[in-house]
Amino acid sequence: MFASLRVPNYRLFISGQVVSNVGTWMQRIAQDWLVLDLTHGSATALGIAAALQFAPTLVLSLWGGVLADRVDKRLVLVGIQLAMGLCAVVLGTVVLTGVVALWQVYLLCLLLGCFSALDAPMRQSFVSEMVGPGQVVNAVALNSLCFNLARIVGPAVAGVLIVAVGTGWVFLINAVSFVAVITGLLLMRPEKLYRTERVPRAPHQLRDGLAYVRGRADLMAVMVLVFLVSTFGINFFMTLALLARNVFGRDAEGYGLLTTLLAVGSVLGTTAAARRTRKPRLRLVAGAGLVFGALLVVAGLMPTYLSAGLALVPVGFAALIFTTAANSSVQLSVDPTMRGRVMGLYMLLLLGGTPLGGPLLGLLAEHFGGRAPLVVGGVVTVLSVVAVGLVLARRSGFPGLVRIKGLTAEAR
Template sequence: MFASLRVPNYRLFAGGQVVSLIGTWMQRVAQDWLVLDLSGGSATALGIAAALQFSPTLALSLWGGVLADRVDKRRMLIAVQVAMGLCALVLGLADVSGVVTLWQVYLLCLLLGCFSALDVPVRQAFVSELVGPGQVGNAVALNSLTFNLARIVGPSVAGLLIVAVGTGWVFLINAASFVGVVAGLLLMNQAGLFRSERVPRGSGQLREGLRYVRGRPDLVAVLTLVFLVSTFGINFYMTLALLARNVFGRGAEAYGLLTTLLAVGSVIGATLAARRAGRPRLRLVVGSGLVFGVLVTAAGLMPTYLAAGIALVPVGVAALTFTTAANATVQLSVDPTMRGRVMGLYILLFLGSTPLGAPLLGVLAERLGGRAPLVVGGAVTVVSVLVVGALLLRRCGAGGWNPIGWVRALRTEQG
């Protein structure tokens, strides 16, 4: 289950990530609270801050993937992590000193979003250099496990600290947490890295990456599923809030509990993924996406708050199984010189789908009620998985392709 931790470089990376991710989740809670304080409780201001932080993913993640193929990933991660830590430090100092204003928070949200958009594809592509191709699936699962444990611990700690010492000190603690990540990257044995060949700087490299994906129907299928499932199914920040408040008439603490139950399921899913040996198969991506859609629909139909909360645990398991299998499948099936660009596209489709899906699901909730985003989103997910699977089989049988031979070749390639 913890095979990747036998690799010294991965241990250094994972140790730093544990500390930093808890700090990151603490900052997210404190940042939202600070925006509400400065704006007099404005939901619009909170939405602007979120948009400024996450919109750069749409513009920069593909270019982050290009950079990941060109540069030393370890050095780039050090630079970006330092920059993100400085954003937290500046915000914390401004808050503690009492001079912070809403526009300053907006500006730092935008800067943090830009650095994060560059960080994520590089960090994703760096996993294979840490552990080698034989352990990528396990390392991706352990990363997901760490992320979701931090998602449980970070907000709880942040809530206590905000009451005890204020939001400013939470930002400063997060700034200090980046020391662990940077130290781990600096202490790595560079000779022990499984480095991929760096791509020389040249024109048209982004288009080259997109053409590469277009010529791979297996990649197109997985990335299409990632986009559709993320757009209509994995929009829990909005759908769970609507379920708690508008359907069951509960408060913020009830919303927090639903989020925690989902995170518990995610931890279980990540643990199961880490225990699986070998490379994930394409059928696991399709199957887990189908199961996820069914479970999301069922959760939206639950008659009571308690039943909905319990139903979210298997939803979390299925969601993590799908995302982990999709991530590892993409990383392990691409040419190493293309991995950064492909992962940049993966991140764009996975995270960049939120600004598209959230308004659509919001309109559904306004017209059909608070259950509609989960019920309809889950149903659309199921249909999407079935349609993409059928189109993939049809493509493999067209143009002289041999579907049986293609499936056998794919299974051989994926272990």
């Protein structure tokens, strides 16, 4: 289950990520709560903040993927982590000095989004360079395990700290946490990396990457599913805040507990995913998406805070199986010289839907209540997977046999 940890460079990377991810989740909870405090619980304002943080993904992640194929990923990642830490310092400072205003939070969300859009494809494509192709599935699962363990610890700690000392100190603690991941990157032994040949600068590289994906029906199916499910289903940062505060009348600790319960399910899902050694099939990606959507509806309909929290455990499990299977499937299906550009597109679709889904779900909550984003998001997720299955069944444009809820497509 932990085979990737035998690789020294990966051990350094994941050790830094454990600390940094805890800080990131602490900031995410504190930022959501700060927006709600500044706007007296406005779901629309929370959706706008999410859109600003993730909107740069629409513009920059594809170019980040092109850059990842050209540069030394390790050194560029160091610079990006420094910039993200500086954003946390500034946000913490304006809060602690009492001059914070909503526009400042919005601006820093936008800046952080720019750096995150460059970071994501760089970091995702760097995984195979650390562990080699034989350990990619395991490393992707362990990355998710690290991320979701942090999602258990981070929100719980953030909820306590917000009540005890306020959001400002939470942002500064996150800034300090970036030291760990930067140190891990700098201590790596470059000669032990499984480097792919850098792609020389040339015209039309972005277009070539998009054409490569367009010509692969298996990649197209995964990309479409990732976009639809992440846009309407995986918007927990907003839907759980609204569920905790506006439906059940809970404070920041209550919000943190919901996020923690979701993360418990994600850790269980990661444990299951880490045992896989082969490239996941498309039917696993689709099946996990269907189950996730159905469970999301159930969680949204739970009558009490406790029952809603417990329902989030299987939701987290299914969401993790879906995202890990999709990520591994894409990474192991592409030409190494295209990996950065393909993962740039993947991260665009995974995160870039948030600027669309965030405000839409926020407006939905304003008009129909805090449960509506979960229920509608789950329904849309299920319908999306079924629709993709129907299209594939008609096109039959990739090798193998795909079955999605009884839909069968036989390849040419």
